[in-house]
Amino acid sequence: MNDMTLKPQGDHEIVVVRAFNAPRDMVFDAFSKPELVKRWMLGSDGWSIPVCTIDFRVGGKGRYEWKSPDGQHGMALSSEFVEIERPARIVHKEVFDGTPQPVESVVTSTFVEAAGRTTMTMVIRYPTAQVRDFMLKSGMEHGMGLSFQRLAGIVEKA
């Protein structure tokens, strides 16, 4: 009923669509308030998110740091908010730590409500088709995408 779709769009983007059984102001909060984001944006297999700070205003920064259950592995992401239109739309830039050169993606999240349900559409745009390809390839080689490093370990064990 709340099936998710995830697919490439054009040669620069990846699009994720998912519906939630909740009004959109609630979904919007869950995507933007750190105390709520912390509750779901973890990895599975016990990965925690000890650092999750979000200065939710245009030009404000976000910082997310993940840790593996044994504390041996970590990954981190910095973001900056570009557009905020509560409760309909968030645009932010994000850069992961540890890539050979900084690769910035722009993520546009939109929230549309109908009959008490909210459909979230997230468009992740990479600067060039080459960068997206690089992200995808490194994802395949290492079992995790550089752009999605925060969730390392989930698939390794699957």
Next chain:
Amino acid sequence: MSLDQTFAALADPTRRAILARLSLGEASVNELAEPFAMSQPAISKHIKVLEHAGLISRGRDAQRRPCRLETKAMDEANSWLEHHRAIFEARFQRLDDLLEEMKVERAKRKPATPKSNLKGVRK
């Protein structure tokens, strides 16, 4: 070869049909062209795209040069999508649970209008 090319190659229904045919075994361009209302050059063009994307290869036999399926590119495309799908789905299921809790909380805060709690946006 790039994933990008793989996805672009897979986006066309004729090319997917060619891949489906090749999954049954190798075939020449003529054999592949048969079921389609398309000229052989048009089919050859599709075959070049598939070959470029690493989805098929051509045999060395100079006369026939049979096409065959190369599964590696397809496997890579699938494994990437499956990988990310699994990650996002796991997160969103946790978000579903969180939203259920938030709805209960909101209903508690507004006991006067328990039946319209889905619409409430007041602070």
